Amino acid sequence: MHPADPLLSVRDLRIAIGPVDAVRGLSFDVRDGEVLAIVGESGAGKSLTARALLGMLPRGATAAGSARLRGETELVGARRQVYAGLWGRRIALVPQDALSALSPVHPVGDQLAAAVGSVRRVSRKEARARAVAALEQVGIADAGRRARAYPHEFSGGMRQRAVIAMAMINEPELVVADEPTTALDPGTQRHVLELLARRREETGASLVLVTHDLAAVEEHADRMLVMYAGRAVESGPVDEVFARPRAPYTAGLLASLPPDLSPALPAAEPLPGRARGGRVAGRRLPSIAGAPPTLAELPPGCAFAPRCPLARRAEPAELAEPAELAELAELAELAEPAEPAEPAELADDDRCRTELPEPQRLGDGEREVACHRWSELPDRPAELFLENV
Numbered sequence: 001m002h003p004a005d006p007l008l009s010v011r012d013l014r015i016a017i018g019p020v021d022a023v024r025g026l027s028f029d030v031r032d033g034e035v036l037a038i039v040g041e042s043g044a045g046k047s048l049t050a051r052a053l054l055g056m057l058p059r060g061a062t063a064a065g066s067a068r069l070r071g072e073t074e075l076v077g078a079r080r081q082v083y084a085g086l087w088g089r090r091i092a093l094v095p096q097d098a099l100s101a102l103s104p105v106h107p108v109g110d111q112l113a114a115a116v117g118s119v120r121r122v123s124r125k126e127a128r129a130r131a132v133a134a135l136e137q138v139g140i141a142d143a144g145r146r147a148r149a150y151p152h153e154f155s156g157g158m159r160q161r162a163v164i165a166m167a168m169i170n171e172p173e174l175v176v177a178d179e180p181t182t183a184l185d186p187g188t189q190r191h192v193l194e195l196l197a198r199r200r201e202e203t204g205a206s207l208v209l210v211t212h213d214l215a216a217v218e219e220h221a222d223r224m225l226v227m228y229a230g231r232a233v234e235s236g237p238v239d240e241v242f243a244r245p246r247a248p249y250t251a252g253l254l255a256s257l258p259p260d261l262s263p264a265l266p267a268a269e270p271l272p273g274r275a276r277g278g279r280v281a282g283r284r285l286p287s288i289a290g291a292p293p294t295l296a297e298l299p300p301g302c303a304f305a306p307r308c309p310l311a312r313r314a315e316p317a318e319l320a321e322p323a324e325l326a327e328l329a330e331l332a333e334l335a336e337p338a339e340p341a342e343p344a345e346l347a348d349d350d351r352c353r354t355e356l357p358e359p360q361r362l363g364d365g366e367r368e369v370a371c372h373r374w375s376e377l378p379d380r381p382a383e384l385f386l387e388n389v
């Protein structure tokens with residue numbers, strides 16, 4: 001261990017489920033006390049990544065690569081005993097579904113007390129007092145009485161609070177929250193997320209937050225990792241990524257946000273066009289056309305290329321329409337004979353379709369983008385997605 005080691009360092013993580021490569025070479029760090037959000041559409045590999053860190057992959061899934069806790073403890077492929085020593089103590093999960101994390105046959109307080117007792121030697125009385133205090137810390141009123149209730153006697157929001165209390169009770173260094181609020185109604189979602197963020201701050205833990213909710217990312221995360229088809233397309237500080245996305249996919253995700261959260265789009269400008277995407281205050285929002293690819297049939301090159309306005313723009317067939325070609329041919333007859341296009345240039349034009357983009361560092365290394373054409377992204381990239389409105 002070296003003091004400069006990040007809390008978690010993931011390198012070239014690959015996860016296969018049977019013949020399907022669901023996570024295909026993912027690298028990222030989580031620093032002390034930070035909130036890293038992992039975002040992306042359904043099927044991007046977010047949950048599998050989160051679960052690999054906790055040794056909780058579904059049956060039939062295999063992980064390769066590396067995920068080291070503080071540079072020393074390897075999590076990928078670790079044995080059960082290794083995880084048993086880490087769960088709750090150093091890493092903890094806040095799952096989507098609180099019922100899956102709580103036993104239906106024991107009172108909530110007993111389960112919290114057992115979690116305390118699994119990590120340190122304490123008297124039953126002390127463990128129980130810690131359990132009641134933990135429920136109080138997550139805003140459950142009358143915690144002494146509630147501690148004696150069973151999970152089914154709690155509302156959904158209260159159960160999720162109890163699960164957060166459980167994850168935090170032994171003050172782990174890393175908390176992984178996998179869509180921690182999707183099962184809740186929007187009002188409760190906000191409160192539960194605020195609570196998670198507050199408890200993270202109070203305990204000083206780092207948090208990996210897997211979410212679809214970009215508004216929550218903007219509000220609660222320090223850095224974000226955008227995934228598409230099992231790879232990272234972009235990562236960096238949240239405010240910088242929101243202010244200036246570099247990958248077209250990130251730009252598309254942000255373009256579909258309400259205008260107050262999407263700085264890439266001027267708030268007052270009504271958008272013309274056909275009905276697609278969401279609507280805010282009578283205005284349609286841009287969206288990314290199409291759907292994510294089937295992982296078993298990934299195209300060669302960039303997986304986002306078939307949906308990417310920049311890649312489409314670069315396709316030789318779409319570079320010029322037939323009418324434009326005729327016009328060009330006429331002009332060419334009048335002009336000096338042009339140099340024939342270099343085969344290398346043509347190949348370069350098609351690289352989105354043929355060459356997998358590797359993550360590259362931008363600037364001081366805080367930002368990474370995996371896109372052949374990131375430098376071609378316009379200043380207001382949301383406009384690229386207007387055709388989908």
Ligand SMILES: Nc1ncnc2c1ncn2[C@@H]1O[C@H](COP(=O)(O)OP(=O)(O)OP(=O)(O)O)[C@@H](O)[C@H]1O
Pocket residue numbers: 017020022040041042043044045046047048049058059295
């Ligand atoms: N238990 C499973 N059995 C078979 N395939 C799975 C299983 N879990 C995940 N997969 C495959 O791995 C891909 C990535 O799944 P993962 O749950 O990590 O995506 P995600 O980004 O978290 O999506 P969501 O936002 O919908 O939860 C899925 O599209 C699916 O093909």
